[in-house]
Amino acid sequence: MSRNSKKRNKQSFKPLVNWRVNFLFLLVIGIMAVIFHRLYELQILEHERLEAKAQEQHQFFEKLKAQRGQIYIKDGNTNSIPIATNEQRNTVYIVPKNIVDKEGVIKTLSSLFLIDEQEVRRKVMKEDDLYEVIKRKITQEQSKIIEQKNMRGVEMFSERWRHYPQGNLASKIIGFVGYNKGKRVGQYGIEGYFNEQLEGQAGFVKAEKDTSGRWISINQRVMEKPKHGTDIVLTLDHSVQYFVENLLNQSVEKYGAASGSIIVMDPNTGKIIAMAESPSYNNNEFNKVEDPAIFKNNCISSQYEPGSVFKPITAS
Numbered sequence: 001m002s003r004n005s006k007k008r009n010k011q012s013f014k015p016l017v018n019w020r021v022n023f024l025f026l027l028v029i030g031i032m033a034v035i036f037h038r039l040y041e042l043q044i045l046e047h048e049r050l051e052a053k054a055q056e057q058h059q060f061f062e063k064l065k066a067q068r069g070q071i072y073i074k075d076g077n078t079n080s081i082p083i084a085t086n087e088q089r090n091t092v093y094i095v096p097k098n099i100v101d102k103e104g105v106i107k108t109l110s111s112l113f114l115i116d117e118q119e120v121r122r123k124v125m126k127e128d129d130l131y132e133v134i135k136r137k138i139t140q141e142q143s144k145i146i147e148q149k150n151m152r153g154v155e156m157f158s159e160r161w162r163h164y165p166q167g168n169l170a171s172k173i174i175g176f177v178g179y180n181k182g183k184r185v186g187q188y189g190i191e192g193y194f195n196e197q198l199e200g201q202a203g204f205v206k207a208e209k210d211t212s213g214r215w216i217s218i219n220q221r222v223m224e225k226p227k228h229g230t231d232i233v234l235t236l237d238h239s240v241q242y243f244v245e246n247l248l249n250q251s252v253e254k255y256g257a258a259s260g261s262i263i264v265m266d267p268n269t270g271k272i273i274a275m276a277e278s279p280s281y282n283n284n285e286f287n288k289v290e291d292p293a294i295f296k297n298n299c300i301s302s303q304y305e306p307g308s309v310f311k312p313i314t315a316s
């Protein structure tokens with residue numbers, strides 16, 4: 001083979017070598033880009049989720065709920081009675097896949113809690129769901145019946161709920177505790193305005209756990225006790241409030257008025273002894289109220305003409 005032919009072969013082979021080098025270079029760059037992209041996802045985008053998952057595997061963490069402060073009103077000069085308290089009530093739920101006697105469970109639960117059978121049936125038939133809540137805040141008698149029936153797939157757990165032992169009394173002043181963005185918080189009245197003081201601050205328990213999920217006793221366990229909410233005592237007098245509300249309701253009904261308000265104040269100190277408004281509602285059943293406007297306390301939230309009581313100022 002002549003020298004010229006060898007030179008031509010080298011020149012023709014050179015582009016092929018360059019193409020292979022370039023392809024290998026691009027392949028390495030591509031693989032590195034995929035690796036860096038995945039690292040970015042794991043370390044940046046999914047950092048919080050993966051960190052929380054790792055902590056769940058190696059750490060035990062449980063929140064300790066604080067007890068909400070109670071609200072009291074006066075009963076005479078020295079005594080006070082609770083108008084907003086806390087109580088433990090059971091919640092009934094079902095695990096659909098564990099239910100054996102479906103029809104029996106449907107009939108028992110619907111008759112015991114006065115729920116439509118079709119509604120209970122719809123929940124019972126959701127076998128893919130982990131659980132379905134049937135009824136919250138059930139009575140002690142209903143709890144005993146559930147225990148006696150011992151129906152497979154029907155369970156209970158205890159929850160702490162806000163309770164208003166005086167029912168409608170001073171309901172617009174007290175307000176209630178309801179759900180807001182999935183969290184139970186005070187809404188309207190004293191419950192809403194002083195929610196931070198009443199709610200308190202939750203505590204926690206944190207400890208290390210082994211691969212089986214058991215606490216490692218030799219490791220340090222951190223516990224911060226919850227700070228319970230502050231109790232509030234109002235200047236309202238129970239007897240006066242009760243009398244004023246009854247008188248107002250009778251007057252509204254007698255004269256066919258759309259609404260009515262009464263405020264009783266101690267002229268010497270400015271303390272509010274009674275504040276009544278009609279129509280009103282029961283704090284324990286606030287979820288049954290159709291018109292949210294009824295939650296508003298017009299005694300302090302609405303404008304009204306002063307009328308005759310302002311005439312002396314005008315005359316002077």
